[in-house]
Amino acid sequence: MIIGFLLVHLPPQLAAQTENRAALVVNLGGGNVQTRCVTFSEPQITGYDLLLRSGLNPVVDVQGMGTLVCSIGGVGCPADNCLCQCSGGGECVYWSYWHRINGNWQYSQAGAGIYPITDGVVDGWSWGSGSINEATPPPNFAFEDVCQVPATATAVPPTNTPIPTNTPTVAATPPPEIAFTADAATLNAGACTNLRWRTAYISALYLNGDGVTGEEVREVCPTQTEVYTLRVVYPGGEESRSLTITVLPAPETPSPTATTVRLATAVPPAQSSPAAVAAATTADLEPTQPSPVAQVAEPTAAPAETTAETIWITVPPQPTDTAVPAAAVVAALPATPQIEASPVSAVESQGQVAKETAVSWVSYIAFFSIILILSLLILWANRKTRTS
Structure with a gap:
């Protein structure tokens, strides 16, 4: 009876359980910070309990060594790849856990599942880059900045008017x-x-x-x-x-091509004697002078056909983009007819030998002059092509 009397007549503030409060500061990155004031009736709870009761919908990966926080408020990584931005070692982006002690944030050395939270504690989480021992702390909020100090209780007569409850203030999230x-x-x-x-x-x-x-x-x-x-x-x-x-794409460079020049020279027939060639050539070079050789009644033989020897000259490729067309240049010495020589005297034979020597030199000089002129024309054509 006495015990029942004491329980009934205890003051209301002693009969009800004491209400405890803890502040939570969450840095979502990019200037987005969320704060929560969480109430609880237990003497103490864990940091993980405080996060769950904040209403920020954390996503976790429960492992044998503890609980790993992957995402808070939709920021972070999925549960099946909780450290999605920490591949390769070194610094990475993850959720770091903090405690505000003596007005400053301290990096948590214990997991949220075992860290005790009591009345008046400020806990924090921060999404950002860091290592296993350090990271970027959340903004420095005091307990009074998050949880309002309750007013002094004043005895009022009981009424039927409902007492409004505190609604957590959610900061507006700016657009990215x-x-x-x-x-x-x-x-x-x-x-x-x-x-x-x-x-x-x-x-x-x-x-x-x-x-x-x-x-x-x-x-x-x-x-x-x-x-x-x-x-x-x-x-x-x-x-x-x-x-x-x-x-x-890179521009295509055409491959240079070589230019071949053909030179054709007349070759006298093998059966013509030097005297006959000399006489025929002299007649071609000096058509107006009378021949000192006596004319005979025998008919002269018809000129024999000549054969041509082809000489190929390869011109080096030009460094320009325009290919030099192949030019076919044909140079032929005058055809030498085969003439049957008539009997001559000793004096006439010496004159013919002298004329034969002179004609041979004239033929060689004419041949090499033609070669030189053709070479100069080829060089001039190549230089003109390079200039253009």
């Missing part, structure tokens, strides 16, 4: 800012350009599927036309921006 440009959109083969991007109020950023930071300049040297896509993830959705870098 995205700038994605290239120094040059068209490149020659083998050239490079810079891709530039600057973002704000985002959660994650990917270039062609690879995670990147929010502001960066990256040089690219594509070998062919390529499309670069920047995928932006932010609270409430995602967007993609694309740039096409066009690579022009």
Whole structure:
């Protein structure tokens, strides 16, 4: 009876369980910060319990060693790839856990599943780049900045008017800012350009599927036309921006070709004697002078047909893009008819020998003069082609 009397007549503030409060500060990245004031009746809860009761819909990966936070408020990675931006070692982007102690943030050395939360504690989470021992802390909010100090209780007569409850204040999320440009959109083969991007109020950023930071300049040297896509993830959705870098093909260089020049020279028949050739050539060179040789009644033989010998000269290829057409140049010495010689005296024989020697020199000089003139014409044609 006494115990029942004491329980009934205890003051209301002692009969009810004490209400505890803890503050939670969450940095979603890109200037987006969420705060929550969470109440609980237990003497203490864990950091993971505080996050669950905040209403920010965390996504976790429960492992044998503890619980790994993958995403908060739609920012982060899926549960099946909780550290999606931490491949390759070194610094990466992940959710870091913090405690505000003596007015400053301290990186948590314990997991959220075992860290105790009591009345008046400020806990924090931050999405950003860091390593296993350090990262970017959330903004420095005090407990009073998140949880309002309750007013002093004043005794009032009981009424039927319902007491309003505190509604957590949710900061408005600004829209993402995205700038994605290239120094040059068209490149020659083998050239490079810079891709530039600057973002704000985002959660994650990917270039062609690879995670990147929010502001960066990256040089690219594509070998062919390529499309670069920047995928932006932010609270409430995602967007993609694309740039096409066009690579022009290298110009084709034609291969130089050689030019062949044909020279044809007349070759006298083998059966003609030197005296007959000399007499016939002298007659061709000096048609107006009378011949000192006595005329005979015997008819002269008809001129024999001559054969031609072909000489091929290859001109080196020209360094220009215009191929030099092959030119066929034919030079032939005068055909030498076969003439049957009549009997001559000793004096006439000596004169014929002298004339034969002179005609031979004249023939050689004429032949080499023709060769020289043809060579000069070929050189002049090549020089004119190079100049044009």
